[in-house]
Amino acid sequence: MKVCFSGGSGHSGSVIAALSRLPQVELSGFCKTYDAEKMNAIRHLNLPEYPSLEVMLDTVHPDILVSDGMFCRHTPDAIAALERGIPVFCEKPVSISEEQYNALANVLRAPNAPLFWAMQTSRYMDCFYTARCLVQEGAIGQIRMMNSQKSYQLGTRPAFFSHRDQYGGTIPWVSIHAIDWMLWICGKRCRRVFSSQSSLENRGNGSLEMTAITLMELEGDILAHVNTDYYRPQGAPSHGDDRLRIVGTTGILEVREDQVYLMNDQEDGRSPLPLRHFPRLLFEDFMHALNGGTDCLITPEDSLYSTYVALKAQEAADLGHPILL
Amino acid sequence: MKVCFSGGSGHSGSVIAALSRLPQVELSGFCKTYDAEKMNAIRHLNLPEYPSLEVMLDTVHPDILVSDGMFCRHTPDAIAALERGIPVFCEKPVSISEEQYNALANVLRAPNAPLFWAMQTSRYMDCFYTARCLVQEGAIGQIRMMNSQKSYQLGTRPAFFSHRDQYGGTIPWVSIHAIDWMLWICGKRCRRVFSSQSSLENRGNGSLEMTAITLMELEGDILAHVNTDYYRPQGAPSHGDDRLRIVGTTGILEVREDQVYLMNDQEDGRSPLPLRHFPRLLFEDFMHALNGGTDCLITPEDSLYSTYVALKAQEAADLGHPILL
CATH class of the missing domain: 3.30.360.10 (Dihydrodipicolinate Reductase; domain 2)
Structure with a gap:
């Protein structure tokens, strides 16, 4: 199961925390969502970096996208993956505007929409x-x-x-x-x-x-x-x-x-x-x-x-x- | 200094608590504000009971009225005393409606209005x-x-x-x-x-x-x-x-x-x-x-x-x- 990251400064750490229990998971790459992004949660892993989300998705063909970039990117990045049939593990808030929210909800309403979760860590x-x-x-x-x-x-x-x-x-x-x-x-x-x-x-x-x-x-x-x-x-x-x-x-x-x-x-x-x-x-x-x-x-x-x-x-x-x- | 109580089920206890420091204070009577009123704070004192606030005020001529009756009575009882020139030590809320509040504020706006305090015990x-x-x-x-x-x-x-x-x-x-x-x-x-x-x-x-x-x-x-x-x-x-x-x-x-x-x-x-x-x-x-x-x-x-x-x-x-x- 190939996992890619769009951004990685938020609760992406919850993916890393579970790795030892998930031998089937392979971390396959990341892209930044802005130039200065520090990628705190994953930078120690030295994963391959891709120049853009689209290039990463269409090169790696991941099984899961972790959407954890600048907050305004959660929705568009999630949609880019979902529309390619890729399940998304998404930092909260999954949208930062009603327009984003409606677009995301619309994609998820489709029959056979891929799995989509927000990282509600407190639960x-x-x-x-x-x-x-x-x-x-x-x-x-x-x-x-x-x-x-x-x-x-x-x-x-x-x-x-x-x-x-x-x-x-x-x-x-x-x-x-x-x-x-x-x-x-x-x-x-x-x-x-x-x-x-x-x-x-x-x-x-x-x-x-x-x-x-x-x-x-x-x-x-x-x-x-x-x-x-x-x-x-x-x-x-x-x-x-x-x-x-x-x-x-x-x-x-x-x-x-x-x-x-x-x-x-x-x-x-x-x-x-x-x-x-x-x-x-x-x-x-x-x-x-x-x-x-x-x-x-x-x-x-x-x-x-x-x-x-x-x-x-x-x-x-x-x-x-x-x-x- | 004669002190009378209109009601006595709320924070009238704050008067009793201070008595030992106030030798000039004499508790002179009370009236109930409803028949079943228990007068918890003062009933152990066996003060003279008066049939109504007006009778009490006009018989005893107290120096202070403690207004601590049914909450809808705080304002009218306070006003009855203030209009007779008697300072009022009043349970909070001093009014339970805007109409009461305006009436009370109006009385207190008068030049030389008697002292009026709410029992803000927490302070x-x-x-x-x-x-x-x-x-x-x-x-x-x-x-x-x-x-x-x-x-x-x-x-x-x-x-x-x-x-x-x-x-x-x-x-x-x-x-x-x-x-x-x-x-x-x-x-x-x-x-x-x-x-x-x-x-x-x-x-x-x-x-x-x-x-x-x-x-x-x-x-x-x-x-x-x-x-x-x-x-x-x-x-x-x-x-x-x-x-x-x-x-x-x-x-x-x-x-x-x-x-x-x-x-x-x-x-x-x-x-x-x-x-x-x-x-x-x-x-x-x-x-x-x-x-x-x-x-x-x-x-x-x-x-x-x-x-x-x-x-x-x-x-x-x-x-x-x-x-x-």
Whole structure:
């Protein structure tokens, strides 16, 4: 199974992480999506570089394309592969505009469209997987509210983060993780979304939004929010500070510092619970789906849907009013 | 100084808590604001009961009225006292409708209006006071985002909580604490507010909202939110689970479990910081203001403003669109 990369600075690392479990996979080449692209996730592998995506696809004829370039390239690169019948493992957000989204969804609507997944990495983290298992087992009753956080160190970002038309926005790039894990855990659709954001004090990064808050109203009157920022201090013990709190009719569950805490009739919320572990890694699960497996943590529909909601959340922030979905 | 109570089921306890420091204060009577009112905060004192507020005011001629009845009574009871020249120490929200708010603000606009304070109890908690001191000392640079939580046990609530026209809403009753502490700590005005709420799964409590999320845009592009719920499990170690997170340009400060954590160049956020302690209790500070003190933690203007923002947040939830302030 030949795998090629268009870009490789994002979660392409999830492919590398699964390689030892996938002897059938051969990494066959890459192309950059902009000149200065560092290809952080794969540059140590010294793969053959191709001058363009089209040349790579038509020379190598890969079995899988990993679309992980500048964010505005996720959709066109994915479409180029899909139209050649090549399955795509795509960095989120899979699109950065509604126009891109519609074009991609249209291609995927075709009969016998190749497999398409977004790299929703958080679903494979033990803490979020455990949270979902506990919710499904009824540990907190019915979900009534979900509160999430994404907080990142800013560090030094590629220049394209300064340009909305290349970056897409902090809501679709960062908040989408939380939007996805909330939609996934509760299994509901979003009915209305509103957001606010600010690009002030962004240390010279153009239009980059440093803070954003998204408020979602899901089916069944479930409220959900995510607050996102790039202000995590450089001296912090980790790059990110992901948090999730799920308020149910009979208990409250929290994810913080990669641990899960539960307060209900049995648990007092003071000690982290034992973590569950999904047996397959993200890219391993994608390969499993390619082989016809159906017990995966991601579906093509989910891959589109989280991006759709994130794009609407971004649009709501830009327009300044809630959007009905 | 004669103090009378109209109702006494809310934060009237803050008056009782300060009595030992205020030998000049004499508790002189109370009236109920509805028949079944339990007067939790003061019933153990066996004060004289009066058949109505007007009879009490015109018989006792108190020096201070504590307005702490059914929430729809805060404003009319306060106005009855203010119009008689009597200072009012008023439970929040000081009004539960815009009509009430305008009437109260109008009375307070008069020259020589008596002193009027809302019981913004959180300002006197060591944790929030410490947070404010640290922010003012520059511990986190400029504030860019604030994230708050109010989570309460539901328990058994008085019947009037089931009726919006008596209760006013969960945003003005519960979320207002967080709205107030965020406005107070950052010292900015709110420019736009949006909220969502739900009354589902409220255990038979009429229109009582069990969840609410409010998103505020403050001056200077500062984002702020509060998520509120009544689902804290009965077995929890405390009635409430107040939280505050303040994201600044050079650090992040958090309040949780009544402790303060700071992450910046000097602090790693792992251990709680020593708490600062404001020297006067809430009602003691009110008495200090009555005696002309100006170094208080509350002002009459603040007392109105938090309620105003909370009422607009409630209105935004009811109408389903953001409101410009």
